[in-house]
Amino acid sequence: MVIWNSNMTENIRDSICFGAGRLTIEDVTDIAGGASVRLNDTAEFTSKIQRGTAFLERLLEDEGVIYGVTTGYGDSCTVAIPTELVDELPLHLTRFHGCGLGDNLDHQQARAVLATRLCSLSQGVSGVSLELLQQIVTLINHDIAPRIPQEGSVGASGDLTPLSYLAASLIGEREVIYKGEIKPTADVYSQLGISPIKLKPKEGLALMNGTSVMTALACLAFKRAEYLAQISTRITAMVSVAMQGNDFHFDKALFAVKPHPGQQQIASWLRDDLQANRPPRNSDRLQDRYSLRCAPHVIGTLQDSLPWLRQLIENELNSANDNPIIDGDNECVLHGGHFYGGHIALAMDTLKTVIANIADLLDRQMAQLMDYKFNNGLPFNLTGSTGSRKPINHGFKAVQIGISAWTAEALKHTMPASVFSRSTECHNQDKVSMGTIASRDCLRVLELTEQVASASLLAATQAIELRKRQGELEQDQISPALQAMVKSVRKDFEVVNEDRPLEQELRLFVGKIQQQNWKMYN
Incomplete structure (x- = not known):
């Protein structure tokens, strides 16, 4: 909701x-x-x-x-x-x-x-x-x-x-x-x-x-997806800082040679978010793993799909889509099939697939961030506990399991609904669009991906705070945009030192994402 x-x-x-x-x-x-x-x-x-x-x-x-x-x-x-x-x-x-x-x-x-x-x-x-x-x-x-x-x-x-x-x-x-x-x-x-x-x-x-139910849901889904492209980009920038990643992966000259405008936009937003004197890297890895290096290419597929998805949805919105059409000007009755929701089915089947890929991207980033073998010196499972109490504290271990579960469910819903046409109503409606099911599927995939984003945002904030605590990251080494984001998150989220249930905080931040609480990029 x-x-x-x-x-x-x-x-x-x-x-x-x-x-x-x-x-x-x-x-x-x-x-x-x-x-x-x-x-x-x-x-x-x-x-x-x-x-x-x-x-x-x-x-x-x-x-x-x-x-x-x-x-x-x-x-x-x-x-x-x-x-x-x-x-x-x-x-x-x-x-x-x-x-x-x-x-x-x-x-x-x-x-x-x-x-x-x-x-x-x-x-x-x-x-x-x-x-x-x-x-x-x-x-x-x-x-x-x-x-x-x-x-x-x-x-x-x-x-x-x-x-x-x-x-x-x-x-x-x-x-x-x-x-x-x-x-x-x-x-x-x-x-x-x-x-x-x-x-x-x-x-x-x-x-x-x-087609008004499927189209209404498509309009709502579109606006949530539009924001999700932005919040997932911001989270990716936070993860890159926390992982001591390579910001040259998002270089302007690099993306000039692959001119997908949405992909270039995501890379530009990442460059803006990473504009700071980055700390020395605790790694000799020249190329980050794909979930960071290829983030503009993954999120960019969503960003590049938005203009033509908007066209499909708004054309349907502004159409006469019942039958028969009554042409009072020319005094004729026109029998046809404008009730067929194929364009919305296509839009929603497409959108839910690119959205699920965002969940998968963040899931892979989180798997790296919480695994001491890959996170360049961060604690196991991002626990903030130290000293004698560290062995019994588990940080974000279960949250990462949850992220994996939500991602799997999102991916499961990407089977195109439109291919499941069923002949019905005495075989009069013998080819149908399933557009409403596609729209409902898309909203479910969005909800699951927003849950992944909520957990990822908290984990990325925790990781940045741990880098600061370890003396590996100074405030002036974080861009103003990321400083503001971390500060905003910290108003409602305390660093996890001793294990505690995180359900209510996760739900709170799912709501903030759905409410589009943060102004992202111009």
């Missing part, structure tokens, strides 16, 4: 406008963190929305055949819906999809889902009313989030089952998250004087037939 703090929301605008232009990943994460929203109030936007609904109403009056409006859904598209039952069909769609299981999305994730669905419907080609769009705005601005179980979507026809919980909340059914509690939607509406809406014939399908 990510909890946004003031550092993350300091630039949030008073209100984010829908229907006036493209939204960004940052817009979604700002809304997840508490930003308010509004609809574009221009006549142009209002008219576009109204033309779509008016066109649908005329088709119904003329007894036109419209998928999901006058027909059943999916493989049932050959079933004609009697005119007198058309109005009830969207309600049945929301209800029979109320079968999600697993843990619920947290409050901020559910707010992000509201934002991504509102963005898609605000494209003006889904045949929904202004009243429906405004109801989503009302939920966001009253900080009411639908309770959405995580499991039950195959990612095409979009996120049908999880989005049914959003649809249900708009009509006053099921449950919502409000003021930190799960409550019946009807009770919250009554308390706040909110009226449930009645879904028009196309609106159940428009709400549910799309």
